[in-house]
Amino acid sequence: MTSSDLEAGSGERPVLLVLADSLSYYGPKGGLPSNHPDIWPNIVARELEWDVELVARIGWTSRDVWWALTQDPRVWSAVPRAGAVVFAVGGMDSLPSPLPTALREQLRYIRPPALRRVVRTAYQWLQPRLSPLGWPVALPPKLSVEYLESSRAALEYMRPELPVVGTLPSVHRSEAYGKVHSGRPGAVAAITAWAQDKNVPLVDLAEAVRADIFGGRGNPDGIHWGWDGHAEVAAAMLTALRATGAAPPLGADVTAADAVSSRAE
16 A cells, blocks of 8 residues: 555545654754644655654654554554654664663652752763763664664564655764764664665765754754754655655656755745
8 A cells, every 4th residue: 555545545644654863853942842844754744745743752762663663552543544654763872871871761760859950960960071982872783773673574564565764873063972973883884784684765864964963053952953954854855755655756857855945935
């Protein structure tokens, strides 16, 4: 069943199901609601005339994509209508995490509040100072790929024809991580090998947003993107989705970037 078959058969528009980290919904000044028109999932869905279901959270890794697929009823309801699924994670996986990831995730549960504030302050002081070690990363490449493949295989079991698009990690210049991203090459190699083996198209987020991040047009935190970054990611994502056959191709004289820019004008 193609996305056009879905729309014709049910009277409902296909859904772009995006499982992502905070890069999908943060702009140059901070986090935004999932229906904000200028974040890349909504640019893509608007261009395709699809609906969008954005399931995302700050700090999510490939492991969280698997947990969302298996535990979140919003995902279960979106899969039958999905025209395509995007795994927009991997950046967090590859960031240095010299302190245990589990510690960061459990900070919110520390009681009493005064103790939680002390521990969080200590964590935030240590993280950038230890990050230049570059190791360990939040999720080793081998585990990232295992979770991505478990997620892809689960979707294939439910909807064999459903296109899945992956992403390669973004880049950053974040002081919070000591401006270190030595884990990225290993993540890129592992995800690329998996994608080639499973015929999953990839969008290289780094290529799309490098100028935005290092040109100073992104968020001051050095990790989230500005509007140019979101537009470039949307253009690259549209190209990948059209390559899967999930969406009709553009005319021969129109590029994906043209389509995105025309929407912004």
